[in-house]
Amino acid sequence: MIKVYGSVFSRASMVMCAxxxxxxxxxxxxxxxxxxxxQSDExxxxxxxxxxxxxxxxxxxxWESQxxxxxxxxxxxxxxxxVEGFAQEAELYRWSLFISNQLEVAALDMLLSVKFARDGQVDEQKQAVLVDVLDRFLPxxxxxxxxxxxxxxxHLTVADLHGAAVLxxxxxxxxxxxxxxxxxxxxRKILALPSQKRVRERSAG
Structure with missing residues (x-):
């Protein structure tokens, strides 16, 4: 049987949705x-x-989620x-890599800056820099x-599962x-898929 190491609170969630x-x-x-x-040797x-x-x-x-x-x-x-054909495959790679290369680091840093803020004090200057990055590429x-x-x-592809999770x-x-x-x-559409709900319920169970 296929094994997936991770949780719904990690990138493993997009793999489980797939x-x-x-x-x-x-x-x-x-x-x-x-x-x-x-961090274990195993x-x-x-x-x-x-x-x-x-x-x-x-x-x-x-390993590597994509x-x-x-x-x-x-x-x-x-x-x-x-997808079908080389042209659509190139499009899938293009948009997956665009989100991964241009948006993912800023998206994750923004979340971690809030999650791990000392005494609940978010570094607003750092967040502003990250917002600028998103505002550069989101248009x-x-x-x-x-x-x-x-x-x-x-139709739905793995590019949607990855991209929506990141954003x-x-x-x-x-x-x-x-x-x-x-x-x-x-x-919203991708995160509302029944597969997303099943993954969340599986984790909660």
Whole structure:
């Protein structure tokens, strides 16, 4: 059986959502980011970075969330969560990498700055710098998503599962998406999928 190391409070959530969408059985070995378990010799033997998630599928041990998502969609999707043809595949890579390279670091830093603020005092100057980064690149994504339900193609793909999860982080930190209604609507749509609910319920159980 496929094993996923991580929790709903880590990038493993997007991997578990992909597994749910594909109807695959899996075992979740629950670990929190930066926890003692992720630093153990046993886990480091699987993932030398000590980060989450890690996927074990038979003899394959794979880390890096986007690589895992691409693998699952290509191996098990039969076009579900993936696209058709080289042009659409290039689009999927383009928008996945755009979010990963231009938005993800700022999105995560914004969330962590709030989550780990000393005495509840957020560094407003640092947050302002991160807001500037998001405001530089979100207009590009906003323009792309106007009139679209999904990031690539006319159906759900792994690019949506990754991208919406990443852009939910600033919202949790208080970022105002009102200037980006198409992005906000897309994030809401993906986070409201039944697969997302199943992952949350699985974790709560």
């Amino acid at each position: 597994l749910e969408e594909l109807g695959l059985e899996y075992e979740n070995i629950e670990m929190l980011p930066r926890s003692e378990g992720t 886990y480091r033997a699987l993932n030398p970075t000590g980060k989450l998630p890690t996927l074990v599928d038979g003899e394959l041990v794979l 690589a895992i998502l691409f693998y699952l969609a290509r191996k098990y999707g039969a076009q579900k969560l993936w 590009v994504l906003e323009a792309h998503l106007i009139g679209r339900e999904f990031l690539v193609s006319d 939910a982080w600033p919202k949790l930190a208080g970022f105002d998406y009102s200037r980006y209604p198409a992005v906000a609507a897309w994030v």
